[in-house]
Amino acid sequence: AQRVTQPEKLLSVFKGAPVELKCNYSYSGSPELFWYVQYSRQRLQLLLRHISRESIKGFTADLNKGETSFHLKKPFAQEEDSAMYYCARFNYGQNFVFGPGTRLSVLP
Amino acid sequence: DAGVIQSPRHEVTEMGQEVTLRCKPISGHDYLFWYRQTMMRGLELLIYFNNNVPIDDSGMPEDRFSAKMPNASFSTLKIQPSEPRDSAVYFCASSFGGELFFGEGSRLTVL
Numbered sequence: 001a002q003r004v005t006q007p008e009k010l011l012s013v014f015k016g017a018p019v020e021l022k023c024n025y026s027y028s029g030s031p032e033l034f035w036y037v038q039y040s041r042q043r044l045q046l047l048l049r050h051i052s053r054e055s056i057k058g059f060t061a062d063l064n065k066g067e068t069s070f071h072l073k074k075p076f077a078q079e080e081d082s083a084m085y086y087c088a089r090f091n092y093g094q095n096f097v098f099g100p101g102t103r104l105s106v107l108p
Numbered sequence: 109d110a111g112v113i114q115s116p117r118h119e120v121t122e123m124g125q126e127v128t129l130r131c132k133p134i135s136g137h138d139y140l141f142w143y144r145q146t147m148m149r150g151l152e153l154l155i156y157f158n159n160n161v162p163i164d165d166s167g168m169p170e171d172r173f174s175a176k177m178p179n180a181s182f183s184t185l186k187i188q189p190s191e192p193r194d195s196a197v198y199f200c201a202s203s204f205g206g207e208l209f210f211g212e213g214s215r216l217t218v219l
Contacts, residue, residue: 032206043210044151044199086151088208095164096141096201096208100150 002028004087004099012105013077021072021102023061023087031089033063033070036098038084047085048072057081077106112211114200120217126188129214132181133202141208142175142185143199151199157183190218 003026013019025031033050047056050063050070061072070087087099113132121127133140141156155165160177168175172191177183187194197213 034208036208036210043212044201044208045210046207049207090206090208092206095139095153095156096203098143098151098153 002026002031002089002091002097004089004097006085006087006099006102008102009100010103010105012107014107015079016076019074019077019081019104019106021085021087021104023070023072023099025068025070025087025089027068029091031091033061034088034090034096035059035061035070035072036086036088038086038101040083044086077104079106079108082106112200112202112209114198114211114214116214117212118215118217120219121190122219123191124189125218126186127190127194127216127218129185129198129200129216131183131185131200131211133183133200134204134209135181137202137204137209139203140177140183141201141203142183143201145197145199145213146195154185154198187216190216192218194218 005024035047036044037047038044048061059074063070082105084101084103086101088096090096115130142154144152153167155175157177175185195218197215199210199213201208201210
């Protein structure tokens with residue numbers, strides 16, 4: 001079965017510190033990987049998708065097929081980055097599978 | 109496009125009542141998903157449709173839950189009868205070409 005794991009339920013860092021949110025996925029075919037962000041009481045929004053190779057709000061994520069990982073990184077966390085982050089995978093013809101999410105708390 | 113539109117945004121009802129949640133996907137999207145979000149269980153996929161056809165409903169908790177998509181621009185999720193443990197935020201999302209767009213969610217409270 002397709003799986004996405006995010007080992008940390010909660011991650012707290014101080015403002016200005018680097019942050020890495022971990023994501024691993026089960027290997028199956030050629031999935032697309034995404035990061036979605038949910039700010040307090042809002043809808044989930046797309047943050048990054050691996051095929052676009054963009055940096056959004058200072059965040060980057062590299063797909064490592066050998067380690068089946070898609071970790072999200074930012075060199076200097078900001079307080080406004082505090083949110084829930086979900087890693088997700090998608091295979092065409094199938095559904096989106098989301099990880100359990102990591103709550104990032106950036107402390108002043 | 110106004111994005112994925114869900115209604116109602118908030119619903120408070122009593123146990124045993126029927127609840128109907130509605131979703132209008134983004135025009136042209138061929139996939140529609142219903143998710144449930146709770147603190148305890150996170151984001152759970154309930155059911156998804158492709159071109160209005162239900163593809164996988166294995167996430168629907170029990171027979172009290174049903175979902176329909178009569179046409180490409182409308183879907184409903186119905187709970188009958190509702191129970192307090194159904195209290196959650198229900199998200200609808202639509203997709204085309206691999207990117208998922210979420211609605212604002214319907215917050216359901218069953219007393």
